[in-house]
Amino acid sequence: MTRSPAVEAPANEAGASSPYRKFDTYTMVSLYVVPVMALPLSGILLTEASAYSWWTWAHLAALAVAAVSCAWVLRSAVRNRFQGTPWPRAAVTVFVASCLLAAGSGAFAAPPGGDSGLDIPSSLLLLSLVVLGFGFAPAMRWGHVAWCASAIAAATVLTWLLQHPGTLATGRWFPALFTSWLVTYGILMSGALASWTLKLMHEQAELTVVRSELAVAEERLRFSRDLHDIFGRTLTAVAVKADLAAELATAGQVERATSEMREVHDLADEGLREVRDVVAGYRAVDLGAELKGARAMLSAAGIRVRLIGDGEGIGSRAAEALAWTVREGATNVVHHSDARNCTITLTTDDGAAQVRITNDGVTRSTPRPGGGGLDGLRGRLRKLGGTVETSLERDTFTLTVRVPEESA
Incomplete structure (x- = not known):
């Protein structure tokens, strides 16, 4: 320094x-x-x-x-x-x-x-x-x-x-x-x-x-550690079984090779389920916990946080989608702006749950948050009939996500 x-x-x-x-x-x-x-x-x-x-x-x-x-x-x-x-x-x-x-x-x-x-x-x-x-x-x-x-x-x-x-x-x-x-x-x-x-x-x-960079890095490390710990064993088993099946096929033991390949198929299915479980566990977070986590991360980055609403009464699947939105939105605020203030508003109206994340400190030259983060969020919410909207007015960026309550 x-x-x-x-x-x-x-x-x-x-x-x-x-x-x-x-x-x-x-x-x-x-x-x-x-x-x-x-x-x-x-x-x-x-x-x-x-x-x-x-x-x-x-x-x-x-x-x-x-x-x-x-x-x-x-x-x-x-x-x-x-x-x-x-x-x-x-x-x-x-x-x-x-x-x-x-x-x-x-x-x-x-x-x-x-x-x-x-x-x-x-x-x-x-x-x-x-x-x-x-x-x-x-x-x-x-x-x-x-x-x-x-x-x-x-x-x-x-x-x-x-x-x-x-x-x-x-x-x-x-x-x-x-x-x-x-x-x-x-x-x-x-x-x-x-x-x-x-x-x-x-x-x-x-x-x-x-502090803000460490907070983001910690989240990424946690996810990568979960993938490594849970899925690494399955991939290793698949590699070993595939090698064994190849050797058996070369040796003419077709039945044993076929059996080993079936096990490889089963392991692949099991690995796919494990990956989905890990991703679901990463997404299926508690909305209240995510609001607390977002406040802690933004505060650590020197950003004043205002929370409006607590998400009470929102259905479980809609709350899960909004929780992921809060996580992604808070990360983008830290990474893509010089924000001093951030407001997170949770509302329910017209049969839909909504979260609006607003932050200042954004200029035309500031890189827009997008790519895998918001694009992946749009893909997940599309399956629930939800929408993702972004807007920029002067130096204020707003991310708005609406999810139908029927998805609960």
């Missing part, structure tokens, strides 16, 4: 409707907003000081370039934290140079103020250096954040002391240093925490995909 959600989401979570992808987008946008906010803050400070020199425009221009390039650096910082990918040299160079230029020009963009606290030039310097540190914050460890905040606060207070050398002995620099460090540390830590949260959400997204 080393991929960044900002770079690549898990396959089943990569749709636009995925909550993980939305969380990633919202988090990255919130990170992009922080350096952009430095521009209006600088403008307010410069307007308050009535400073309109060329230093002012140089500071604002450099800060604007820094805010734009910070977006690329922030994305690279997230990738570097989780993937160890190299930094883009051009973007980092432009970002660092523009931040340093904004810091240097900000120190001269307004006349020094009093010595009771940080004045406007020192505040502009601090603002520029905070943008510089914030661009790399998502790639920082917790200790690195504290050291970076300390360096920025020290550089800011040192610049202020150079403009007000008499304040060194008075100790007024200490509150300025502590305040600068506290503000800087809080802002940089927010970037580091956002990066850490993205990592947790990405790991959760991958875990959800793995």
Whole structure:
């Protein structure tokens, strides 16, 4: 689990409707907003000081370039934290140079103020250096954040002391240093925490995909294990008997060969019955149990499930058909959509039992569920006089199955 959600989401979570992808987008946008906010803050400070020199425009221009390039650096910082990918040299160079230029020009963009606290030039310097540190914050460890905040606060207070050398002995620099460090540390830590949260959400997204795939694989394994355990013995016996019959026929013992072939025929009939029993056992499931199983599998895949109706009063054969529909439909929801919500509705009307499975998270580019699953379901229900209907409206896919109650 080393991929960044900002770079690549898990396959089943990569749709636009995925909550993980939305969380990633919202988090990255919130990170992009922080350096952009430095521009209006600088403008307010410069307007308050009535400073309109060329230093002012140089500071604002450099800060604007820094805010734009910070977006690329922030994305690279997230990738570097989780993937160890190299930094883009051009973007980092432009970002660092523009931040340093904004810091240097900000120190001269307004006349020094009093010595009771940080004045406007020192505040502009601090603002520029905070943008510089914030661009790399998502790639920082917790200790690195504290050291970076300390360096920025020290550089800011040192610049202020150079403009007000008499304040060194008075100790007024200490509150300025502590305040600068506290503000800087809080802002940089927010970037580091956002990066850490993205990592947790990405790991959760991958875990959800793995759980859903394991749930489907477990069902397939159970069916294949039943076939192997029950039908493997019969096929082995058929092979042995057929070889023996061939040898007897070659040796001229026609009667014994004929007897062995009759046994092969009987074994084949027995094997066919066993296969039908296995398949019937796989299909002849309890509707209530299948509803519980579907809820468990969909919930494990991170999908909210709503069940309407419990199937009480539905005939046994119709309930069996609906139970298989619930199983197939729930599997398709996990495999063929980026669903967040799934509703399973059971109703009886006009002498028929009906189940409707509705899920969102389906797009035109999403592979349509079909093939052996739904085609096999149509074949089975056709014998009962049932129908299978599918529809797609926007991102919502609906599977509707109706089975006559007479089939009970």
